[in-house]
Amino acid sequence: MAMQLIECVPNFSEGRRQEVIDEIVNCFRDKRGVYLFDHRADEDHNRLVVSLVGAPAPICDALIEAAKAAEKHIDMNKHQGGHPRIGAVDVVPFTPIKGISMDECIELAHAFGERYYKETGIPVYFYEDAAKRPERKRLEVIRKGQYETLKEEAKTKPERRPDVGEACLHPTAGATVIGARKFLVAFNVNLDTTDVAIAKKIAAAVRASSGGFCCVKGIGLALEERGITQVSMNLVDYEKNSLYRVLETIRMEARRWGVSVIETEVYGMIPVNAILESAAYYLQIADFKPEQVLELKLLDIMSEKAE
Amino acid sequence: MAMQLIECVPNFSEGRRQEVIDEIVNCFRDKRGVYLFDHRADEDHNRLVVSLVGAPAPICDALIEAAKAAEKHIDMNKHQGGHPRIGAVDVVPFTPIKGISMDECIELAHAFGERYYKETGIPVYFYEDAAKRPERKRLEVIRKGQYETLKEEAKTKPERRPDVGEACLHPTAGATVIGARKFLVAFNVNLDTTDVAIAKKIAAAVRASSGGFCCVKGIGLALEERGITQVSMNLVDYEKNSLYRVLETIRMEARRWGVSVIETEVYGMIPVNAILESAAYYLQIADFKPEQVLELKLLDIMSEKAE
Structure with missing residues (x-):
């Protein structure tokens, strides 16, 4: 039962051009170990929010593919929308669900950040539990002044320099905020x-x-x-x-x-454990194990079979 | 979300010869849509209990295959064991888990019983919710006197005649009790x-x-x-x-x-719904939907992908 499950909700700065939205979302379809839960494009925000659940490695592979599609089509110098943003791929949060600790999710975020810059040339800021500077725990701090301000300040102000990459943003794709956080x-x-x-x-x-x-x-x-x-x-x-x-x-x-x-x-x-914990409290169930829940055992067996 | 899930716990009259146990259990491995939860062979009972969860059609196919293996190797005239039994495949209960009603499980049991007799030549009694005579709801009534008595009485006493098949048991495999019942x-x-x-x-x-x-x-x-x-x-x-x-x-x-x-x-x-219902009661959660539980939505998506 070594199955590792994370949730990942990447946000892309495109909520209007359907063909770009489709190209990005298709990177998460038909991938072994990646399960597309939901995707919502908002025209006013000009933003696409994708909800993924699955194994860390295939999710990271699909994210690289999607980032390359976003980098190809989205120019932050032309982007307008109601939601604060600093990049074509704006934020990528990793959330532990099962078989993976927060520390492992933080490691995952850091390793992915390095790989991401190497393969896309887009610099990275780390936030929430993966922040390398305490003030960057808060997304608002990193996104202050948005793309338009950050692209200037990243060059000149040390405190605004990316965690991974040179002291300047990608000329069209800006920068990406990558992090780890608990399920809310x-x-x-x-x-x-x-x-x-x-x-x-x-x-x-x-x-x-x-x-x-x-x-x-x-x-x-x-x-x-x-x-x-x-x-x-x-x-x-x-x-x-x-x-x-x-x-x-x-x-x-x-x-x-x-x-x-x-x-x-x-x-x-x-997450099911949030429900099981309360059920076990009220029902006073001693030594209750999630594997006793038929559907959760089925999920474990299906995951092993799918690997 | 048209996924149908049943549980099926077939019992076979073999708990000692490992090669026969393996041949039967292997019929349930590596089958798309069939998930082998557990199998326990008991030497004293000389009996094998297999726990399956999955889609109705592939489970039925695998059961036919396993019944043919059991029929080939198990001779009830030589079988001895501490547990009451009337056949090489002794009981096959179907239990609705998800996306399938009890009425549909009863239909499934009846259709499977007809097919089972046609393909294996082993006559069938229906029990629990699938019983066609009210007294046969109770397994004890069908199994009274076990194989040794039933093989004689099936020929002579109308009330002991199988529901599917001639008025005589299979010469070596006896008969099988097939039914539908709720999850206990x-x-x-x-x-x-x-x-x-x-x-x-x-x-x-x-x-x-x-x-x-x-x-x-x-x-x-x-x-x-x-x-x-x-x-x-x-x-x-x-x-x-x-x-x-x-x-x-x-x-x-x-x-x-x-x-x-x-x-x-x-x-x-x-079953998870038994837990969710109590959690929703104590937490007073209004309009709570199982699809809000991350792992259950994942199970739905994985099932669709696996089909």
Whole structure:
């Protein structure tokens, strides 16, 4: 069961020309070990977001191929769009899913960054957990002023120089931000009160920025049409801050105000272990192993067979 | 997402001759759409139990191949073993997992039974949900007196005649019991009391035979070495009687006796939907879709790619 699975969500600066979008997306089709989950092109952002899951090596190979297609067709000097960007291939985040640690994902990002510059000539900045300078953990810092500013400052300001490559961007493709980050779970809790102050107090109690759980970001807001309020959260490390622990803390805080949880929402994708951990908590299942779940064992066996 | 998945656990009357075991098990290897989960040969029972998951059509093809191997090597007139049996291929149960209803599994069992007799000459009895006579729902009724008795009575007693085939068994391979049944979840709840009477009362409250939940079988017993007691259950329809509902009922009954749940055990395999349903209950997740679980979406995509 040595299967390694990562998620990778590369962003490309092309959301309008269908033939370019197709050429990029096709690099991720029909590749053994690469599974194309989704791709969305946004005309206003002029940006393409591709969601991939699979084994590290074939995903990296396909990314190189896609980067070459992007480099051929996208000229950042002509690119316009509503989303901040610095390159034709703007960001490439690697996320560990199964059989691979965060440290291994960071190594993967660094090795891929070196190879990427060698094969495409596009310089690389490392971000999030793969950042080599602490301030570059934050994507906004790297992307400050976007392509137009960075192409000048990379040459002159040492603190804006790429992590891999010369002190100047690629003449048309700009630069690429490559990194490693944990899987982000979007988890919202709806409350049976119209008083947004209560939702805000509860959000403050659970989120890191005001002293709550270290891996929770969150705000309290009103869902006007429904006449209820919500604690809207991102769990940036669902292993350290499990869904059940965050939810039970919210239920506990809500009782203080005579408020109850109406329902919760998991927005978008969630790794199965995030669900299993909460199920095992509530059901008090001792020694529960993911391989006991029929579909997960099937996935292991299919992956071995596919190799 | 038209993927159909079934589980099938055929039992063969050979647990001693390794070369015969290998020949049978090999019929399930390297077949597109057939995933061999497990196989266990028991010398005392002189019996081989194979666990398969996959698509209905290729599983049926592989079963025919394996039945021909069993028919070639196993002579029921010489077979001895501690487990009740009537044939070289003793039982073949089909269980719906995904994208296939129980009615479709019953149809599958019936169509497979006809084909099986045509291609192997081994007569067939239908059991569980695929039974064509109500008393044959129960395997014990079909297997009464085992091979030695049935080979005589099939000829003379109309109520013991096979559902498919002549009124006489195959001269060496006997007969095969084919059926459809739901996935059985083994779920145990451990209690912090040494008083087995309490575990028995709680078991009686939740099991069908004494008026509890219709799809729960269970007993109360002592775990002597641990000095605790257990409600040991089989959930014969986890969709009708969810784990959370059974567990919360047990917690509620236990309170009457001042007793708590120490922990629970899921023994063996469990379909992911049984876990998701309980997670969605406790976490109050609204509109949660299995496709939101990354690994389950991956399984869908891999299955499509493998077809």
